[in-house]
Amino acid sequence: MNLVEVNSPQLEKEFVEMPNGLYREVPYYIRPLDKDVEGTFHKETNKTLRNGKVIRWILKDTNGNSLGRVAAFINEKTASKDNDQPTGGMGFFECINDKEAAFMLFDACKNWLVEQGMEAMDGPINFGERDKWWGLLVDGFDKEPNYCCNYNFPYYKELFEAYGFKLYFNQYTYYRKTMDPLPVSVQDKAERIARDPNYKFVYLKKNELEKFAEDFRTIYNKAWVRHKGVAQMSSLQAKAIFKKMKPLIDERIIWYGYYGEDPISFFIMLPEFNQIVKYVNGKLNWLGKLKFVYHKYRKTCRKMFGVVFGVVPEQQGKGVEGAMVMATRKMVQDEYQRYDDLEMNWIGDFNPKMMRVAEHVGGTISKTHVTYRKLFDENKEFKRADMKG
16 A cells, blocks of 8 residues: 555545545435535635645555545644644545554654644544534434535544544534424523614625625634634635625525624524535536536425524623524524424534533434544643533
């Protein structure tokens, strides 16, 4: 077996397509869009590259057949932020069920990161924001992955842990039927907020997308940057995120809260795009775009997924969460009735407040992903992610 660095268009294509053979017989696997994977590794489509480095490898056998792939990266903004040691990342890992092959891929990441001055690596993670390609699936293999979420074989967990990766934090996906009633306690909290005329809750308007992108950035930087490994979001990044989301946006399921004129909360939901992606086999060429338009017109997607929920610290514990949920409920249950199912992505176990919110509105855990951390000096004390609240 030998490692080949990805340094040509041909190898870039092979890197993207490598998993297709592995998952050919797996009924729940949905092939990601090629452009979403490849876009991670180019400055034009991934602004994180302005403040970082990335490298990719493919593992081949003696006949030139692909056995695995992996990427390693450093985000200079987060490598040392709130960490006891400079920490890089690895991700986009795929491999046959072979410990020697997997360890060759892990070693490549470790050795390169050591050369760059890193003392640990998290994985499997994304080179960019946490809402994509983050964490190893360890429970929920009998369910289709959501858009830009990792799906992998159960044996990957054994490979990671055998190499010395340790659980840094869990990420939960919560599920509920859209039309199920909400607990009375949620309604009570929402009514208390409703009595204060300073609060208002509105859904996004596409013709004001830049305003809502900036409000998102304001809330995100207050609510999320205090968590380990989360960097400040710039206006440019926020605009890029919303521009990329625009084709998927359903205005009525993205909600914001305001106190006076100040943005204080958001609940970002999107149609679960993988419910359309599974028909295009990774390609958004002219045929893929026709299929996309067809399924969007036919309203094939009956599931929405929660991308992120946030409340600024000074408004937490006052009932804003419940008021946001009730505003959304009124729309999706009484007026719109467009979706049957809801999955709420990416709720870390370091954030028990958000876990309680998800459970309080009737959500149950349907999938679990794990973010692992590997310390290169195993004599050092390993610490899990700090709990918040």
